[in-house]
Amino acid sequence: MTHANVEIGSAGGRRLANTGLYAIYAVAVLFTLFPILAVVMLSMKQPSEVFSWPPTFLPATLNLDTYIYVLTETxxxxxxxxxxxxxxxxxxxxxxxxxxxxxxxxxxxxxxxxxxxxxxxxxxxxxxxxxxxxxxxxxxxxxxxxxxxxxxxxxxxxxxxxxxxxxxxxxxxxxxxxxxxxxxxxxxxxxxxxxxxxxxxxxxxxxxxxxxxxxxxxxxxxxxxxxxxxxxxxxxxxxxxxxxxxxxxxxxxxxxxxxxxxxxxxxxxxxxxxxxxxxxxxxxxxxxx
Amino acid sequence: MTSTSSSAWARVQDSPWFWLLPAGLFLLVFYTWPLLDVVRLSFTNASLVAPDYDYTFDSYRRVLRDPSTLRTLKVTFLFAGGSVILKLVLGMALALAIDAGVKRGLHGIVLVRTSVLAAWVIPGVVVGVLWKILLSTSSHGLLNYWIQAAFGNSVGFLTDPDIALSTAILANVWRGVAFTMILLYAGLQRIPPELYEAARVDGAGAIARFRFVTLPTLAPVIFIALVLITIGGINTFDLIMALTEGGPARATEVVGLRVYQQVFQFMNLGRGAALAVLLLAVNLLMTLIYLRLLRINRKTD
Structure with a gap:
């Protein structure tokens, strides 16, 4: 209980609590956005890159060829x-x-x-x-x-x-x-x-x-x-x-x-x-x- | 327009049925009627392709005796139950964190809220496809590559019957945790600050305040969220269809998928309808609980 009082009272404690909150936010945003971003990156890879090992998060080049193909040819x-x-x-x-x-x-x-x-x-x-x-x-x-x-x-x-x-x-x-x-x-x-x-x-x-x-x-x-x-x-x-x-x-x-x-x-x-x-x-x- | 006709027109507008007619017609034709018809069909041996059928209890008898019905129900409740627990715990943590952040004037709250809610806007099929791509054991499966690098072997998120249901729950939680968070956050805003003050004066720490002030005051909202998430979980179809199609080895086959299979793959409309009535019964039961909770809520308000 004194612990909690310290948390509210001292400036250092408050900064610690704020850091903790920011950490939670970071995890939440990462958890939500990672799958979307990973698939966005994958969508910009060349078909040949998909076979390369190890897989990378970022595509070799940023290009929108797949999008153009998907929108015009399918x-x-x-x-x-x-x-x-x-x-x-x-x-x-x-x-x-x-x-x-x-x-x-x-x-x-x-x-x-x-x-x-x-x-x-x-x-x-x-x-x-x-x-x-x-x-x-x-x-x-x-x-x-x-x-x-x-x-x-x-x-x-x-x-x-x-x-x-x-x-x-x-x-x-x-x-x-x-x-x-x-x-x-x-x-x-x-x-x-x-x-x-x-x-x-x-x-x-x-x-x-x-x-x-x-x-x-x-x-x-x-x-x-x-x-x-x-x-x-x-x-x-x-x-x-x-x-x-x-x-x-x-x-x-x-x-x-x-x-x-x-x-x-x-x-x-x-x-x-x-x-x-x-x-x-x-x-x-x-x-x- | 003469005054008599305009007053007649005004009288028509005083009747509720004038206003309810369009919505009522839609609901009667496309909802109530099919609902009654599915109950009727469940007492037949109708097939999707043959026009003739007889009335019988056989569809129910077969559905209830079929061991896969029990398995499907178990999978459905595990899926809904797992989703409920995780969504409530994570949703509560997020709601508390955002609430605390707002009170402390921290930055970036809107960004957090927006990104978490974004997942909730994405169509269920697309959520299924996203996670299917992400968790693949093929060469493009990024997560499995990292897991393999760290622990030495990959995980069959979608191929191992013991893990697939957990994977489906994970994807469902990813999609829906924001909804729970918003419900709980709204509930938190309605707790009178004096309650916290009083607890603080009594020397209660953060955990004690959560245990003795937040949880009991929030209980009605938590229960309502629980029922809503459970119904959502039980009715899930699109996400699982895209993620696993009910596999592997039927490990993720929820009721909706089984109804679809019975009717549109085995053409067995009678048995599909019986299963659908089972689903309907569960839906109605959950709604009844929901209504009961709403009434308790209103009394305590």
């Missing part, structure tokens, strides 16, 4: 576009559909309110694998397998529960007196949502946007089961068995590495740019539920 470019399309459409659709529902849960009183919110919470916990089995049958019967439209509808559905909860939390934080003032001035509820609530809930919309983009970009089970034609696949599935052209075995490794980096880059960039909204949403709402 289907990755096409898959990247598919991912962008699926993610953009499902994100826009999900927010457009979830915002009115969140409004009802936040501003209206009705008997089914609590049970419905609970059902949303339950749906959020269920593996997509469970619903993907019957969906495969329906889509096959309807000729919707391999259609982006069908997949987008399912993406939207699985993201609705979380998005509604998230937006409801942000709507709840807006004082209802503001809507009432607008209602007295003759605004309808739709106008209130558009003119009062949505502009004030911009951080919430930003959080919903990021979460939907990240989730859409990472979707795996649904496209894995509902899409089979290679040219329709999103990149999250494209990297799974990525092997360019006629290459085989070891030679594919730098290309696979490049494809993985390409696959994570869009979501990563978006996250770094908008991360404060994620942290805000996670620290504000997720625990309170």
């Amino acid at each position: 289907t990755i470019g096409r898959m990247l576009w598919n991912s962008v399309f699926l993610t953009a459409c499902s994100t826009a659709g999900c927010i457009a559909i979830s915002a009115p529902a969140a409004y009802a849960f936040s501003r209206l009183k009705f008997r089914a309110q609590k049970p419905l919110l609970l059902i949303l919470l339950v749906y959020q916990m269920i593996s997509s694998m469970v619903i993907a089995l019957p969906l495969y049958r329906y889509f096959e019967a309807l000729g919707l397998l391999d259609s982006h439209m069908g997949v987008i509808l399912v993406y939207i559905t699985v993201e609705i529960p979380f998005t509604v909860w998230l937006l409801k939390g942000f709507f709840d934080a807006i004082p209802p007196s503001l809507d009432e003032a607008a209602r007295i001035d003759g605004a309808s509820r739709l106008q209130v949502l558009r003119i009062v609530i949505l502009p004030l809930a911009k951080p919430g919309l930003a959080a919903a946007l990021i979460f939907n983009v990240i989730a859409g970009w990472s979707q795996f089970i649904i496209p894995f089961i509902l899409i089979q034609r290679a040219e329709m696949l999103p990149i999250s599935i494209g990297v799974l068995n990525f092997a360019p052209g006629q290459t085989e075995g070891e030679i594919t490794i730098p290309y696979l590495a490049a494809a993985s980096i390409i696959a994570m880059l869009p979501a990563l960039t978006m996250f770094v740019l908008l991360q404060r909204y994620i942290v805000q949403a996670l620290t504000g709402g997720a625990v309170k539920g």
Whole structure:
């Protein structure tokens, strides 16, 4: 106990504790970034370097040949576009559909309110694998397998529960007196949502946007089961068995590495740019539920 | 627009169903209906390719008698359990370290937080591929080369059935520890500083304060994180598919993979559905526990 007091008291002790904290930070950052950096380095190696022993962390030369090859000579470019399309459409659709529902849960009183919110919470916990089995049958019967439209509808559905909860939390934080003032001035509820609530809930919309983009970009089970034609696949599935052209075995490794980096880059960039909204949403709402 | 029609329009907007209709339709058609249908299918001997089937308990009987079901469940719970313990311990350490750093005004906190969270944004498949490349025993496997240089022999992270599950847990922890950290960090912010002051006055050291103030106050948040991570672990599919495909020797075959195999490789829809219902039951059970915890939380707030 005296030990702890010394730690707080003396300047030397404080410096020691700070050094300890910095050491923890260094380990955490290294643990996180090392795998990414190692694969970035590998992606810049020439195929021949992969066979050289001992393996090195850094490539012999920094070049982007593998990236150029992967983007121009393989289907990755096409898959990247598919991912962008699926993610953009499902994100826009999900927010457009979830915002009115969140409004009802936040501003209206009705008997089914609590049970419905609970059902949303339950749906959020269920593996997509469970619903993907019957969906495969329906889509096959309807000729919707391999259609982006069908997949987008399912993406939207699985993201609705979380998005509604998230937006409801942000709507709840807006004082209802503001809507009432607008209602007295003759605004309808739709106008209130558009003119009062949505502009004030911009951080919430930003959080919903990021979460939907990240989730859409990472979707795996649904496209894995509902899409089979290679040219329709999103990149999250494209990297799974990525092997360019006629290459085989070891030679594919730098290309696979490049494809993985390409696959994570869009979501990563978006996250770094908008991360404060994620942290805000996670620290504000997720625990309170 | 006449005043009567506009007032009718306003009345429509007073109804909750007006607002809930689009979301409700999506959930009914693409979620509730398939959910009920998978339960129905689990009581059939349906195949993915043949159109006709009969109703039977046979799928359940076979699934429950199959020793590989038990093994799959064991693998799933070991995977989820291992992930939970490591994520909680490491997430707690990180949350405390960041909390302490913020209070001491240390530099670089945002950098730490951002880089740890970055792993959480990467698609699960890509996480699997990253670690597969990194831990390979082939000539490009950097980590194994270093291990070999230091200890004399390489480790079959992905090829040794006794180690592969631990490898999968490691990759999963790498991906998800940031989420736990953020949850716990948020919880730490809500502990009243007076509690720490009082403990300090009573002569409690750092460890005693953690043991008698932080842990008990944070307990509800810890339990909620525990349930959320467990559900995430049980539902994992993409990461393992990319990392090991369930191997070697099925050492990493979690429930999701087994469902997929039954249906899309053996075309056995009935048995796959029965397994999926098993997964669903576990999901529902965990959600029930989660809800119970939320209610306790709200009462103590």
